[in-house]
Amino acid sequence: MSTVIGAILLCGLITKVPTQTDSFKQESASSSSSQKSQSNGRSPTGESKPEQGRLIEGTTFLVGSYKTNENLLHVVDQVIRDQKNRIAVLRELKVEEAPMMALSRYRLVIPKPLPVEIDTSKWQIDYKYLDSEYLQILFAAGYSLGLLNHEETTIQMLSIGLGGATANLFLRYATENVNLTTVEIDETIVEVAKKYFGYVEDERQHCVVGDGVQFLSDSAREGNKFDIILLDASKNTEEVVICPVEAFLETSVIQSMVKTLRKHGILLLNYIALGATDVSLATVKKAFEEVFEGCISFDVPAKLNKVLVCVKRHAQYKQMQSEKFHSDMQKHLNAFANVQ
Structure with a gap:
């Protein structure tokens, strides 16, 4: 879908x-x-x-x-x-x-x-804006599934890929109950995010410099648990732009994601494929559907990105197919658009 x-x-x-x-x-x-x-x-x-x-x-x-x-x-x-x-x-x-x-x-x-x-x-960054359409959709799904706005429980979230720390900064200032662990393969990217994009490490957010695939494997083996995984690790060259990188499409890696997520946990995934690659959205969706209970993809209007939301429980998958879920998502998207 x-x-x-x-x-x-x-x-x-x-x-x-x-x-x-x-x-x-x-x-x-x-x-x-x-x-x-x-x-x-x-x-x-x-x-x-x-x-x-x-x-x-x-x-x-x-x-x-x-x-x-x-x-x-x-x-x-x-x-x-x-x-x-x-x-x-x-x-x-x-x-x-x-x-x-x-x-x-x-x-x-x-x-x-x-x-x-x-x-x-x-000049300071205006943190109340989330000026990223694909993250708006992914976070609207997280809100609509009752995780990002669950005020009574601390949410443990894992993000694979830091970039300019857009997701990190939004979650820091828009939520009070989300603790975010980020895995970034290059230490210099962390330095850039801190110097020019306001990224701060503290008791709520920290960054592990290392390989995301290895981190998932270690977490699954050690029994570490997260409520949400955001997969936004990409490769960008003159020949190809692809997200997620193909290593994350291996069945064993996806199984590590499922093991690392709590029973109500969800996966939020950014997808893009340009240039010399034959990795279609259908290929990505099929790989994750073989391990997760169900996945739904969303188009990002006026962008080349698409996003994928995967869940572990059948009840969550049925919820994502309901009119109420899509109505709730639209309300959250309206809220993002009205931040002016």
Whole structure:
């Protein structure tokens, strides 16, 4: 079953930004930083001088660049207009080889009064926005299944892949009962998330630098349990963009996920496949349906992503097929869209 949820609402909170492939995770990086600016449409390394004391739509600021084993990443701040025709500034993690692709995206808080010398690298992130359509759908499912909004119980969540920590920051500020463990294969990505995207480790959130497949295997063997697993680990090169990476499609790995989840646990999965790959959504869905009780996929309007929600219990699978579940999801999506 594949479903389109909230097509109008999920076309994006930001209307003047070109259609982009949403958040994908990188697996390594090294950093340098010095803010530069350039006009919209130019290479991230191009420069132009913005007017003092003014934010002009289309202006972009290069905040930092990071070399990974696969490609070159740029942290870029971009001036746009939102749905209400107001000037806004987005911070994006972009790939040199695919400049229209945003791996992570946040809105920044514009200081008042606006300083004469503009340096967006020092501006704070506005954490009340979840400017990622595929995460909106996945989290709406989590809310509708009664996990993310279960106030009486502490929810233990595992995220495979950190990227710009979009999911981490949203859950930190939008929930009080979710403890999040993240597994990221590259330590430099953790450093980037902390330096430019506000990621903080504490008693509620921490990051394990290591291989996600091995972490799942160890957790299953040691009896560690989670209520939710978010699988968002991808490979991004000039030849192929794929999420999740194929190692997570092995039956033994999926079995480790099921063993690691509590009996009411759910899997939230981001899917994308571009370029030299034949891994279709049907292939991914079939692999997980052979181990989980049931899975439902959702389209992400105006994006190349699709998402998959898998459950362990038959009652949960029946719930996801009900009109009430989809009505509840739409209410949560409306709430995301109304955060303005």
